[in-house]
Amino acid sequence: MRTRRFWILILVVTTGVATFAHYYRVGVVVGNSMQPTYESGDLVLVERLAYRILPPAESDVVLARVGGQHVLKRIVGLPGQAVEVRSGVVHVDGAVPSCSYPVLQGDIDIDTGVLATDRYAILGDNRAETQLRTLHSVVSRADLVGKVVMHLRLRRRSQNQAPADSASAP
Numbered sequence: 516m517r518t519r520r521f522w523i524l525i526l527v528v529t530t531g532v533a534t535f536a537h538y539y540r541v542g543v544v545v546g547n548s549m550q551p552t553y554e555s556g557d558l559v560l561v562e563r564l565a566y567r568i569l570p571p572a573e574s575d576v577v578l579a580r581v582g583g584q585h586v587l588k589r590i591v592g593l594p595g596q597a598v599e600v601r602s603g604v605v606h607v608d609g610a611v612p613s614c615s616y617p618v619l620q621g622d623i624d625i626d627t628g629v630l631a632t633d634r635y636a637i638l639g640d641n642r643a644e645t646q647l648r649t650l651h652s653v654v655s656r657a658d659l660v661g662k663v664v665m666h667l668r669l670r671r672r673s674q675n676q677a678p679a680d681s682a683s684a685p
């Protein structure tokens with residue numbers, strides 16, 4: 516009887532883990548491109564099936580594949596929109612969208628481009644980071660691994676430390 520219960524427990528746990536792995540991905544933030552929203556070392560939970568039914572939305576924080584690596588960025592432009600960045604400020608279709616998230620302003624400039632069908636502009640919240648080659652990108656919907664649905668800060672931010680975030684998931 517105990518052996519049977521043990522195998523039922525193993526089956527239930529295995530099924531639960533497999534189901535979780537199918538729907539979610541746990542990632543570790545690496546770098547500074549998403550400061551001040553996320554810090555290097557933070558954990559994020561990414562819902563892999565988030566965009567199967569509903570389309571991605573502006574301001575969503577996503578895990579995306581860019582150049583063979585995973586990066587954590589914010590969607591700043593949707594298909595058909597003209598996106599430009601002037602002195603670190605995003606302009607969409609000529610206007611500055613309202614921003615409900617913190618941004619570290621910088622002097623990054625990106626020329627205007629109209630996003631093709633199924634293309635999304637992604638950008639880090641730390642616009643002062645001009646040396647990062649993955650600070651911004653244009654990706655297809657297929658390159659969006661999923662939407663960040665939960666964030667866990669593992670260490671305290673020191674008084675002098677600026678918040679951080681940038682990159683990817685294991």
